[in-house]
Amino acid sequence: MARNEARRIALADAGVAVLAREGSRGLTHRAVDAEADVPTGTTSNYFRSRDALIQGIFDRIGQRLAPTEEDLAARSGIPPNRTLFAAYIRDIVRRLLENREVTLALYELRLAAVRQPNLAAPLAAWQRAGFEADITFNEAAGLPGGRREIALLHYAIEGLVFDRLTSSIDPETSTDEIVDDFVSALILV
Amino acid sequence: MARNEARRIALADAGVAVLAREGSRGLTHRAVDAEADVPTGTTSNYFRSRDALIQGIFDRIGQRLAPTEEDLAARSGIPPNRTLFAAYIRDIVRRLLENREVTLALYELRLAAVRQPNLAAPLAAWQRAGFEADITFNEAAGLPGGRREIALLHYAIEGLVFDRLTSSIDPETSTDEIVDDFVSALILV
DNA sequence: TGTAATCTACAACAGGTGTTGTGCTTTGGC
DNA sequence: GCCAAAGCACAACACCTGTTGTAGATTACA
Numbered sequence A, B: 001m002a003r004n005e006a007r008r009i010a011l012a013d014a015g016v017a018v019l020a021r022e023g024s025r026g027l028t029h030r031a032v033d034a035e036a037d038v039p040t041g042t043t044s045n046y047f048r049s050r051d052a053l054i055q056g057i058f059d060r061i062g063q064r065l066a067p068t069e070e071d072l073a074a075r076s077g078i079p080p081n082r083t084l085f086a087a088y089i090r091d092i093v094r095r096l097l098e099n100r101e102v103t104l105a106l107y108e109l110r111l112a113a114v115r116q117p118n119l120a121a122p123l124a125a126w127q128r129a130g131f132e133a134d135i136t137f138n139e140a141a142g143l144p145g146g147r148r149e150i151a152l153l154h155y156a157i158e159g160l161v162f163d164r165l166t167s168s169i170d171p172e173t174s175t176d177e178i179v180d181d182f183v184s185a186l187i188l189v
Numbered sequence C: 001t002g003t004a005a006t007c008t009a010c011a012a013c014a015g016g017t018g019t020t021g022t023g024c025t026t027t028g029g030c
Numbered sequence D: 001g002c003c004a005a006a007g008c009a010c011a012a013c014a015c016c017t018g019t020t021g022t023a024g025a026t027t028a029c030a
Helices: A007-027 A029-036 A041-048 A050-065 A071-077 A082-098 A100-114 A117-139 A145-164 A175-186 B007-026 B029-036 B043-045 B050-065 B070-079 B082-098 B102-111 B117-138 B146-165 B176-188
Strands: none
Touching: A007 A041, A007 A050, A007 A100, A007 B007, A007 B070, A029 A041, A029 A050, A029 B082, A041 A071, A041 A100, A041 A145, A050 A117, A082 A175, A100 A145, A100 B007, A100 B102, A117 A145, A145 A175, A145 B146, A145 B176, A175 B082, A175 B146, A175 B176, B007 B029, B007 B043, B007 B102, B029 B043, B029 B050, B029 B146, B050 B102, B050 B117, B082 B102, B082 B146, B082 B176, B102 B146, B117 B146, B146 B176
């Protein structure tokens, strides 16, 4: 009998919600049970330890943030047009901010990974893969900016998103504007 | 009789260490007692609740990251020289990375503040004040770049530092190099 | 030196947490 | 319809946590 994957996913999603809402401290088996509205003990059955639960949540975040088919299609259809590239980055940021839950949970996980090597390894690998994919895409699209420029944009966007999701130093300015500034300053030299 | 401020500070410092090493989840009264090597219960006596402990830690971080007298002297002595400005930013980043403990604790606090309004308010105020001070300094030094450019640099530096302190996407490249790229791309137009 | 205020160490409590085990129920193939 | 295998709900455990109370030690100052 196959494992009940649907329930496992539901529990991981509940874990993401708890992690974003309550933080690492509030992430307990019982809290996930309550969030998923299942009997106490269910999460313990699926994720035998707290570490296993965190791993499961990370795997789920990877799935939820992975580009969809349409995204990939849109990517491959993009002509090497600078305006469209900026719009594309704006879109990424918008989605990160809209999926506040997932993004915040991811920041929690990144901090947790600092002191949890068995989480750090897959997390680092996942991040690198995303970074390399971005470089490949950029080259394929014939856009200016190589590894170095893409890295700069990565750092900048991450700092911006962190600022926007936590206490912001300048909430008045529109996020799109800032993204455009970053793209034109860092990539479209 | 004045409160034993020295001990209070020692406990807050121990709290910073625990927060950086164990994360928000590991921050308990007893863990701070152990870290500070004082009898169990001491931290509870000084910080009556966990929230009070977090507040105390935040206050202490504010002190520890505040610019020293020399910093201010160096600032006021800086001529409006672009190279020196870049060196100045490099210095800030270097210190953030060297004081890994404090910086990581601060990221923990920023995430904690997302769901703790009584922490969010002073944290936001503190961040804003730093930001405004940077703008003032930049103007006084006659450097190019106003509010907008300084904000961009803030986001970028924060993303870079977060990347460097957690799992990095590109650890090979020297941090100084990246900082210089940011400064020249975002400020010295 | 006396004394009152404060600091300090320690104990105790109620509640929460991670983890494991144990029967009952459901499921899918024969 | 039968039955092994897996899912499931639930109980129990030892441990940890936040918080409060209290008796004794220490201190500053008259």
